[in-house]
Amino acid sequence: MNISVRLFFGYFLVVGLAAWFVLNTFTHETEPGIRQATEETLVDTAHVLAEMAAMELSAGRIGQGAFADSLRAATRRSPRANISGVEKETIDFRVYVTDPHGIVVYDSEGTAVGADYAQWRDIARVLRGEYGARNTLENPADPNSSVMYVAAPIFWQGELIGVLSLAKPLASLHPYIARAEQRVKQSGLLLLAATAAIGLFFSGWLSWSINRLRAYARDVADGRKAEPPTSGGRQFSELARALAEMRERLEGKQYVERYVQNLAHEMKSPLTAVIGAAEILEGDPPAADRRRFADSIGEQARRLQAIIDRMLMLARVEQLQAPEGIATVDLAELLKTCIELRRQQLDARRLDCRLSATPVSIRGDAFLLQQAILNLLDNAIEFSPEGGLIELALSHTEEASEITVRDHGAGAPDYALRQLFDRFYSLPRPATGRKSTGLGLALVREVARLHDGDAEFANHPDGGGVGRIRLPPG
Structure with a gap:
């Protein structure tokens, strides 16, 4: 497996586990957190209502006075509140009041008056001077019917005269809990997606860097310029x-x-x-x-x-x-210059040198390109029969510019074609039988490769040899 892929999977596994742990913690803490915030609010409200009910409870008219009337009016209200995208249309609460013995003397729903609630946790703890609260299922078969009760003592002239308990059905909190959990999950998924994108980016960057080093090492191993x-x-x-x-x-x-x-x-x-x-x-x-x-x-x-x-x-x-003296080189003019530089040798052997060239300019080292062309021309002069013809041509396509130098001699033996560009490999000259230094064609190929091109030599189908230099377009 690619090292960058392994690093990505390792990175994503660590980040994914961390994100899962955080999401799982947030999800499990969402409902308890909302319940605790609700309970804190109920504590304040219960104590405010306890103070409001104290006078009427002491007078024995808790069920017929202004306190009861206000609660009945409140239950008929429609707040029409939009709370974080959740519409609240009704007032959801229940209030009951007991005497000092835990007997219910007022119930906003009117169902528990006269009942003994002294054993209920919220009432019992307050009667003992402690904080009283409880959660109770209204329907034991329905886990979503839980109701939270928070009780507050009612004092009158410093004496405990009863207990007020404020109830809030937790079913009314479920939309907020569900919305909070949904937001946490969405944020978690966005976090994972962003983490994956960042991981992919850095893995790709690492893979790109490693691949460039690998390509460089391969070029070095193959002897290419890099x-x-x-x-x-x-x-x-x-x-x-x-x-x-x-x-x-x-x-x-x-x-x-x-x-x-x-x-x-x-x-x-x-x-x-x-x-x-x-x-x-x-x-x-x-x-x-x-x-x-x-x-x-x-x-x-x-x-x-x-x-x-x-x-x-x-x-x-x-x-x-890379070439040292890079400049714009007119190849047609360069070929003309090379012919003039070898005019004496051409005339000495009565050779006719013809040039066919289209205007082509490239970016390169003019001196090195001239040396490469002169070596091909020298080779053609030495292998041409006296009084023969040498043809120089320059052509251009979208893919490359090509310089060819053809002589009309005997060509090279088939066994020698693959070795002509090797250093110090040379064939006897037809005119003298002597060999050259064997470095000319090697220099031609190196100059071509230095310019991101290539050089080759082949026998022409109609006789003679053809040396070629291919260069990338300018």
Whole structure:
């Protein structure tokens, strides 16, 4: 399983459990909290009513006086109150009053007058001087018929003359309880959704950062040019820079070792020829031989110089991650310039060089692109028959710009096609039988790749070879 998916599930599991615990606690505390708030209000109301009933209870007319009339009038009221979205249309309460012995002397519903309530918890505790309250099911078969009673003592001139109990059916609170629970659940679901969205965002961001590091590592493993990703946060940026530094050090070490080996191998043959010629010259050979061996030393020295120069350029290009001197390059003009730079070589072999180009401009390093084209043109000159034709073409599509250089020589052997771009691999030149440094086509491909393009060489169906450089559109 993807590490970011595992992190998301772990994160969501922890947050989900925490959210479930909070929601469960809120849900279970909603009803008790509303009951406690209601009970607190009933306590205040019961004591206010107890003070209002004291005078009439002491006079023995609690059921016929203004107190009873006021309560009857109140029960007929319709408050039409909208409380947090719940409509309240009726007054829901019951009041009964007992004497000091717990006998009911007044009941707002008129059903319990004369009953002995001395054993009821609300009355009994108040008569003992304590706080009295109880919850009782009006219908034992209906769990929603619970009624809350809160009692308050009635004093007259400092003497306890009775108890007033105020009752509130809890069924009237159920809409508020249900609404509160619904809001808590909705808020919880929103919290979980927001948590999931945040978790997905950070998991996606983490996965994106890891995938960029993975892609960078794969590019490094495949030998492709790649910039280390540095936009995934401080730690990812540090990791990317550490990988880049490790890559540079490893590549630098391997690069030096490989190039020293290749350079030593390629320089061995010309050096051997130079040493052999020098030893012969030390013996004072005839003038003709001296001239021949001196020319051989010069030729091998020039070969060594060419190897060193191209090795240095190839090494510089291979170490670049992007072109240095980026500018707008007119490829058609660049091809014309390359032809003029090789005009002497073309004329020396009586070669006709034709250019077919459409105006195309790209962003790149003009010097490196020129070196790549010159290497393809040099290759075509060396493999063209004397008096032959070289064709340069420049085409453009939405996907790429393509430069082709075709000669009309014998082409390359099939076995050699896959190795032509390898360093130091070279075929004998038809005119002289000698090999080149074997670095020209390697440089062509590196320049093309540095510009996010590619290079290839193939035999033309009608004869000769075709070198191509494909570059992304400007």
